[in-house]
Amino acid sequence: xxxxxxxxxxxxxxxxxxxxxxxxxxxxxxxxxxxxxxxxxxxxxxxxxxxxxxxxxxxxxxxxxxxxxxxxxxxxxxxxxxxxxxxxxxxxxxxxxxxxxxxxxxxxxxxxxxxxxxxxxxxxxxxxxxxxxxxxxxxxxxxxxxxxxxxxxxxxxxxxxxxxxxxxxxxxxxxxxxxxxxxxxxxxxxxxxxxxxxxxxxxxxxxxxxxxxxxxxxxxxxxxxxxxxxxxxxxxxxxxxxxxxxxxxxxxxxxxxxxxxxxxxxxxxxxxxxxxxxxxxxxxxxxxxxxxxxxxxxxxxxxxxxxxxxxxxxxxxxxxxxxxxx
Numbered sequence: 001x002x003x004x005x006x007x008x009x010x011x012x013x014x015x016x017x018x019x020x021x022x023x024x025x026x027x028x029x030x031x032x033x034x035x036x037x038x039x040x041x042x043x044x045x046x047x048x049x050x051x052x053x054x055x056x057x058x059x060x061x062x063x064x065x066x067x068x069x070x071x072x073x074x075x076x077x078x079x080x081x082x083x084x085x086x087x088x089x090x091x092x093x094x095x096x097x098x099x100x101x102x103x104x105x106x107x108x109x110x111x112x113x114x115x116x117x118x119x120x121x122x123x124x125x126x127x128x129x130x131x132x133x134x135x136x137x138x139x140x141x142x143x144x145x146x147x148x149x150x151x152x153x154x155x156x157x158x159x160x161x162x163x164x165x166x167x168x169x170x171x172x173x174x175x176x177x178x179x180x181x182x183x184x185x186x187x188x189x190x191x192x193x194x195x196x197x198x199x200x201x202x203x204x205x206x207x208x209x210x211x212x213x214x215x216x217x218x219x220x221x222x223x224x225x226x227x228x229x230x231x232x233x234x235x236x237x238x239x240x241x242x243x244x245x246x247x248x249x250x251x252x253x254x255x256x257x258x259x260x261x262x263x264x265x266x267x268x269x270x271x272x273x274x275x276x277x278x279x280x281x282x283x284x285x286x287x288x289x290x291x292x293x294x295x296x297x298x299x300x301x302x303x304x305x306x307x308x309x310x311x312x313x314x315x316x317x318x319x320x321x322x323x324x325x326x
Contacts, residue, residue: 020050028061062104070102090151122180127194140205166200
């Protein structure tokens, strides 16, 4: 079984294996009608050694394994309809998917942005006469392109602020060239538009990445400050407690989790009445040596009596004999 480590999955997304797909379909059939179904499905996969979160399970099943939805490529008519719906509703993918022949929202979203990137790659290749168009477009953050198709009135903190003129120019360029193929030529006006838009996108992309790095650094700094503040507060409280204990003449260092009582010997009380001792017999040939031990303390009498071969009692004193076998 190929198992995915959780720490590795965070660094790089791994493709789903046939075994994972088989288990996923099995667990969906089992839990799909229950409450918190995707959470249970994710836990079931983890119990088999495959670490996939609820979002990954839902997207994988909905976009690739669920036969109830249409997974076919978009037709030219559907592409035209998709652009019109996006122009009207922005990136409301759930609503748009309902209008496009029983497709899922994530499938429509992925297909649309994949189509947009394909158009940009082909335009870059023509405008700059380069074979590195895929590398150039790969450096552009997906959020930058998706923000172009968002409506300005949408309440979303992740939307980037894009110049309105550039938004209009970008949309027109994509719409006018949505059927461009490899090897097609474009006019000089289109080439100038591609260069202007790419220059703007690269600038905005650099600003976004710089903000992203600074934001992450700020989060790390805030965590460090919180830790230092908590440590100082705890240190101050500890110092106050120590001073208070000294003033009250109390022990400074005590243990809270360990009960000392369980380490104390349970010393029996003095024997009020001497109980009769059982008579033990031992063959004389097994006796190696004889050494009398005078024991008058009942506590030690009790302890030693458990380790000796036998004992005899005479005038409230105990004598022991050790055998060569022990």
